[in-house]
Amino acid sequence: MTDAKTFTLEDKLSRTGVRMTAPRRVLSRVLGSATDHPDVEELHRRAQQLDPGISLATVYRTVRLFEQLGIVERHAFSAGRARYEQPGDEHHDHFVNVRTGEVIEFHAPEIEELQAVIARRHGYKIHDHRLVIYVEPMDEE
Ligand SMILES: [Zn+2]
Known part of the structure; x- marks a missing residue:
């Protein structure tokens, strides 16, 4: 989610102290303005609109770096390429439509609460979690 963030992704990147290069700036803008969960090829398409010469390999490398720096999150949803997003301030989980x-x-408060209850039952408190539910449209049996 990209709402309610105090700093742009570009700000966050420069705060990490890494050298600002043209591809890093381009990718920080592309990812910072994404409201979906683009994969690397989609990021490449969008980056090319800002910098036509940017290569897919550069996009891969740059996104990996962003991930290592903790300024973007990588989702390895099954059946598909890794997707990227900028972590928002609000926790959320994901549905993945298996057809498309x-x-x-x-965000479901009742699921959040239930997870806490179950963790407690096992003698733990929740440190972090990711929930992905694979869904399909209801139009067919
Ligand atoms: Zn998300």
């Missing part, structure tokens, strides 16, 4: 690959964000 579309990623839908949701």
Whole structure:
């Protein structure tokens, strides 16, 4: 999610202290303005609109770097390429439409609470979690 963020991804990148290069700036803008969960090829397409010479390999490398720096999150949803997003301030989980690959964000307080209850039952508190539910449209049996 990209709402309610205090700093742009470009700000966050420069705060990590890494050298600002043209591809890093381009990718930070592309990822910072994404409201979906693009894969590397889609990021490459968008980056090319800002910098036609940018290569797919550069996009791969740059996104990996961003991931290592903790400024973008990588989702390895099954059946598809890794997707990327900028972590928002609000926790959310994901539905993945198995037919289209579309990623839908949701937040369900009742699921959050139930997870805490179950963790407690096992003698733990939740440190972090990721929940992905694979869904398909209801139009067919
Ligand atoms: Zn998301």
